[in-house]
Amino acid sequence: MNQQAQLLTRPSHRSFFSYLFTALFLLTLVDSWQRTGIDLRVFFEAKGRDALWKFLTGMFPPDLSWNFLSLMLRPTLETIQISFWGTVIAVMIGFPLGLLGTNTLIVRGILNEAELQGAPVRRGLRYLVYLLARGILSLFRCIPEFVWAFMFVRAVGLGPFPGVLAIGVAYGGMLGKVYSEIFEGVNYRPLEALQSIGANKLQIFFYGWFPQALPNFVSYTLYRWECAVRASAILGLVGAGGLGQQIEISMRMFNFNEVLTILIILFLMVAGVDYLSAKVRALL
């Protein structure tokens, strides 16, 4: 009964706000159109059309000469290696910080109840650790990997190493946040049982927590690795090695057919990683 009455009052209650938000949404669309300088005429005017045409036709046929392909071999390998080590570092950063940022492991819930009841100082300290871990993780991920790469190029010089660091730090932030969410989403009854045996937090984690979280943990990490492959191809644009650097060079020399070749390589690479991670996920 109660529920029904609420349902009846809701639409009229909502109508004013729905008009308001529709108006705001339209306003946002219009204003953003103007300020971002979207101008579709470019595609129809002679000048814009010529430039586009030159770029597109310039791409064909792609440069598949052995000469160029063999030149691309090293940067391609480098891109995969950057993404690989970048992800490894991201896991090394994200895993421990994600653990400390897991509310139910550090502060709240049945696994902290007995230890923290009537101990406000200890609870406060734990909460501080939790907030600190969360803070570091958000700092790491709110700065785009591109900007991290810029900074690391300044700090450690040109080459693939700053690319590895950039992916490691930015993706560490993303992984850590999602890890903590995965860890918070498990079933706590087995964990309570392990605690009641006298297991410590780490033992509870490895016997009860991690086994439950494993499938999500692996599949999200692999997904991030796929993203890292794309990202590490782009990071070259700021001088952090890999295929990105080659795209930049070819673009600057107006060798659009080489650009297409690199894009094809990128496509194959990402598809390959996709396939590989799908295979691994199917094993779980």
Added chain:
Amino acid sequence: MSYLQRQYRLEAVRKVFGRRQVALDGVDMGIQRGERVALIGPSGAGKTTLFRLLNCTLRPSSGKLWINGEDIETLHGKRLRQARLRIGTIYQQHNLVPRLRVIHNVLAGQLGRWSTFWSLSSLAKPHDVEVARKALSQVGIPDKIFERTDELSGGQQQRVAIARVLVQNPEVILADEPVSSVDPTLASTIVRLLIDISESTRKTLVVSLHSVDLALAYFPRVIGVKHGRAAFDLAPDKISDAMLEDLYAGSIRENDTQEAASEPTSPIAYPSIS
């Protein structure tokens, strides 16, 4: 000092969740070493909360709780974990780790004695395989040792949980509704198994049951719990039908399979369209 022989001593124990959800409202009781006690009472009476206090998962909001003469207020860190190691708990269900193999769930009974490193290496290559095999033989399923736990039936999983307690080898066995998710014949088998274990190894046994018949048939002492208090605490032959009726008055006696959902569900959570 009579409380030294006591396994448990509770004085005016209250447990309040949030501001005013009173789960336990002044419990006084003593349980001797080696004693076998059954708890009965309607769901929501506070039995599960009582078990969580008895196995040191929660602490009382007020009142005193001694385990083996030790005030649990004074226990923290390693000493708290050691106190927990001496108390084995069997739950209704869902207390095993489903993705682990049976052997790891059974050997988890050792975690309170193992170092963190030793327990980690056991996940790679199980230590004490023979200990686990022996415990599983005692509960009648030695052949399941290397299977994945979530592939066993509910009754088999409950046996695994008992095998884990055997490996833990505690002074006290607490069992919170251990048989409410298995069929009646299996239920009395499992209760008898628990009693055998407590008799042969002189362990204290506290079991909550919602089958009154099982409680009255197998336990020399039965405590009725209602509204977070002990309504009666008697030998089974002194418990009258009127007392039982009073205990369950105003609540529906759950049947043997239904209590799986332990959280109370709101009847208007998902209103139908009609």
